[in-house]
Amino acid sequence: MTEQSEWRFSDDRGQLSTAPRRPGRVLAYVQAGATLWGLGIRPQAVFGSDHDGPEPDRAKTGTLPLDEVAYVGAGAALDVERLLDGRPDLVVAVSYGGGHVYGLAPETAKPLEERVPVVVIDVSQARTFGEIGDRFAELARSLGAEDRADADADLDAARDRLRTLTATGPAGARRVVALSPAGPDQAHVARPGMWPELRVLTELGVQLVEPAPGPGANWSTLGRAETFALRPDVILTDIRAHAAPLDELRGDGDGSAPVVPWNPEPLYGPRDHARFLGLVADALEAPRTR
Known part of the structure; x- marks a missing residue:
């Protein structure tokens, strides 16, 4: 895929996300963002869930360089405008089944998806660890990561x-x-x-x-x-x-x-x-x- 070709990725809800070119400003749920970082993709920013607070939970961030990757908050503190403040061109979220976006209220997730592509990876117990890892690796490769x-x-x-x-x-x-x-x-x-x-x-x-x-x-x-x-x-x-x-x-x-x-x-x-x-x-x- 060349830098100027259309980017396409089908997520675990079966929804196809597209963009005129490969996304480079990724906003991700913290688990997804830290996983992508380990696979060679640096997210622009990450957000937390209702379990998290105004500061990132270091147990979840892995080796993410938090001096370079912004944390935009969690739970009720998140709204569409705050999530879009850094002008992300892709949001990566996780789901525990049913395609529901974990960490974002439905009234936030729906209008967010109307304004920016959202890719959801299913991390539920219905899948094996290897299956989940393969999906993250596939997404990372689509964003330009190399196999290691x-x-x-x-x-x-x-x-x-x-x-x-x-x-x-x-x-x-x-x-x-x-x-x-x-x-x-x-x-x-x-x-x-x-x-x-x-x-x-x-x-x-x-x-x-x-x-x-x-x-x-x-x-x-x-x-x-x-x-x-x-x-x-x-x-x-x-x-x-x-x-x-x-x-x-x-x-x-x-x-x-x-x-x-x-x-x-x-x-x-x-x-x-x-x-x-x-x-x-x-x-x-x-x-x-x-």
Whole structure:
């Protein structure tokens, strides 16, 4: 495709976005923007969701250069004029199903789409991590990114390391609990099958603990004692700004298990994913303390 040819991309709603030339001023939901950055595309600006505040959540921004990429706000602070202030020629958003634009109210998303192309990538539990990553990579290539064989090699190596660890040593028997602390008395414990990134760990042999059936599709909300009754050998803890610190939940008596920082809104580039898998492998290799 030449610089002057028409740009076209069909998103996960089946909607075709077009522009006279390849977009260069991309406004993206922070997860999408950080993923694109890892794939070689620098967004002009990013926005957050209702969980976010007036400053970007560093747990979600990955390696985005925040001194170069503007953060335009989140939630109720966003309206069409604020989103269009930097004159973006493309908006990249995510959806958790049904084509709904996550992070933007319908009364904002609809008029926004009437004024600028909007591409929506489905990151719901119905898709595999690899499928989501492939869609982001396809979008990045359409925006001018080049394939990075070294990044794919890093991911292959990280996957091989984790698979070997869980297949041949005691690491495979270690119980891993993924959770989002809700304060000193409660935690939201992830149901692993509902999270594409956690399903990858299961496929690689990691023993992710499944909380008992009950209310909550994605999370099981448990008291502190119930949470640690799951006997975690490794804890993946939500590090987003709206989650409580893990130390509040653990107190003085449950601080022995290695901890892996976990962003439940993961970045889908191969280097970002390899980094996370490496942290999990490091934790599984750590000496047992109980």
